[in-house]
Amino acid sequence: xxxxxxxxxxxxxxxxxxxxxxxxxxxxxxxxxxxxxxxxxxxxxxxxxxxxxxxxxxxxxxxxxxxxxxxxxxxxxxxxxxxxxxxxxxxxxxxxxxxxxxxxxxxxxxxxxxxxxxxxxxxxxxxxxxxxxxxxxxxxxxxxxxxxxxxxxxxxxxxxxxxxxxxxxxxxxxxxxxxxxxxxxxxxxxxxxxxxxxxxxxxxxxxxxxxxxxxxxxxxxxxxxxxxxxxxxxxxxxxxxxxxxxxxxxxxxxxxxxxxxxxxxxxxxxxxxxxxxxxxx
Ligand SMILES: [Zn+2]
Numbered sequence: 001x002x003x004x005x006x007x008x009x010x011x012x013x014x015x016x017x018x019x020x021x022x023x024x025x026x027x028x029x030x031x032x033x034x035x036x037x038x039x040x041x042x043x044x045x046x047x048x049x050x051x052x053x054x055x056x057x058x059x060x061x062x063x064x065x066x067x068x069x070x071x072x073x074x075x076x077x078x079x080x081x082x083x084x085x086x087x088x089x090x091x092x093x094x095x096x097x098x099x100x101x102x103x104x105x106x107x108x109x110x111x112x113x114x115x116x117x118x119x120x121x122x123x124x125x126x127x128x129x130x131x132x133x134x135x136x137x138x139x140x141x142x143x144x145x146x147x148x149x150x151x152x153x154x155x156x157x158x159x160x161x162x163x164x165x166x167x168x169x170x171x172x173x174x175x176x177x178x179x180x181x182x183x184x185x186x187x188x189x190x191x192x193x194x195x196x197x198x199x200x201x202x203x204x205x206x207x208x209x210x211x212x213x214x215x216x217x218x219x220x221x222x223x224x225x226x227x228x229x230x231x232x233x234x235x236x237x238x239x240x241x242x243x244x245x246x247x248x249x250x251x252x253x254x255x256x257x258x259x260x261x262x263x264x265x266x267x268x269x270x271x272x273x274x275x276x277x278x279x280x281x
Contacts, residue, residue, distance in 0.1 A: 031150060031178045031271045033207065037261040038063040039237035040213050041090035044185070045076075046176065050148030052080040055098065056174060056185050056209075057091040061118060064094020068101035079104045080147065083154065084122070085171040085187030087114040096125035099132065106133045108143065110156055110170045137172060149273070151177045158196045168212060169193040175205075179273020184227060186211035194223040206276045207231045207269050210250075214242030214260075221249055228254055231269055231276060235261045 029049045036043045042057035053076065058064050071077075079102050084092050087110075098104065099122075107126065126134060137143065137156035145152045153175040162169040171187025184205035189197060190212050197203055198219075208229035213236050224246070232250050236242040241262055250256040257278070259267045268279040 029149075029272060031181075031273075033183060033269045035209070035233045035235070035259070035261070035267040035269070036063075036067065037265045037267070038066070038235070039261065040235060040240045041093070042085070042187070042209075042235050043067060043094065044209065044233075046150075046183075048147040048150040048178075050150075052147040052150070053078065054081045054083065054147070054152070055079050055104075056083045057085055057187070058082070058094035058098050060090050060093035061097075061121075062093075064097035067094055068097045071098070071102060077102055081106050081108065081145070081152075083108045083172055083174060083185075084110075085173075085185075086110055086167055087112075087116065087119045087122075088167060088188065089116065089118045091187070092122050093118045096121040099125040099129045104129060104132050106135065108135050108137060108154060108172060110172050111136045111138045112157075112160075112167065112170045114167070149178060153177075155197075155200055157193060158199075159192070162192055166190070166192070171211070173197055175203075178271050181206050181271040181273060181276050183207040183209075183269075183271075184229075185209040188212045190215075191217040191219045194219045198223060198226055203227050205229050206271070208233070208256075210234045210242075210246065213240070214246045216243040216245050220246060221253075224249055225254060229256050231278065232256045232258045233261075233267055233269075234258065237262050 032047045034045045038059045041059040041063055043059040044056050046054040082104050140158045141156045143154045155173050157170045168188035168190045169192045171189045174185040176183040182205040203226045205227050208227045210232050214234035234242045247258055250258050
């Protein structure tokens with residue numbers, strides 16, 4: 001009895017000291033996904049109920065600096081997994097600064113030839129980051145990973161060549177399942193890759209990171225209606241706004257709540273395994 005009283009006292013002291021219940025007293029089984037509003041660029045952070053952190057893309061070089069600062073302020077020091085969907089500068093540009101700032105356990109990248117300043121800086125940062133395990137995903141590979149009760153399935157491009165200037169179709173795609181809820185992160189998949197994702201199987205999800213900054217491709221309607229998300233995130237900018245047709249289709253045909261980085265700012269979506277909701281709900 002005395003022992004229990006002691007624990008209650010310790011808990012109370014911790015509560016008073018930190019303003020919240022100590023971790024062991026919390027029954028917080030909430031998953032959160034923070035979509036960062038950084039213009040026409042991608043970066044999102046998943047925090048699982050067991051405290052694992054998964055970063056998908058790191059925005060541009062400039063975004064990377066701001067993200068690294070933000071992570072420092074918020075005490076985000078360890079990242080369990082960083083997925084770089086592809087090597088365009090609005091996805092890989094900030095990754096070197098995240099690698100320099102945080103301890104990143106593992107990095108997933110696609111395999112294709114790339115020559116750019118941002119890619120070189122990323123590779124150099126990986127070279128400096130001795131503790132980071134790098135997994136390259138070649139043609140048509142699947143990787144299944146578990147973070148507590150959260151399951152991730154990552155797939156890579158089916159082809160070795162998508163023609164000139166078609167790097168977007170090398171985007172790694174990530175399906176996240178937590179309880180009854182599903183999230184789908186699609187990088188910049190254009191028509192050919194969206195078709196592959198449809199072929200890979202069920203794409204139905206509650207939350208969709210809309211592919212290719214919401215630009216319309218020939219398969220958009222088929223792809224979006226198969227996903228049928230409740231919540232859709234589109235990382236666009238004032239200068240390069242999303243195609244209206246895609247927004248209209250998501251809202252009017254599919255009844256989705258659409259959030260655009262150019263208009264809505266950051267978005268946090270949470271799941272308790274039963275349902276998903278946004279911060280303002
Ligand atoms: Zn992009």
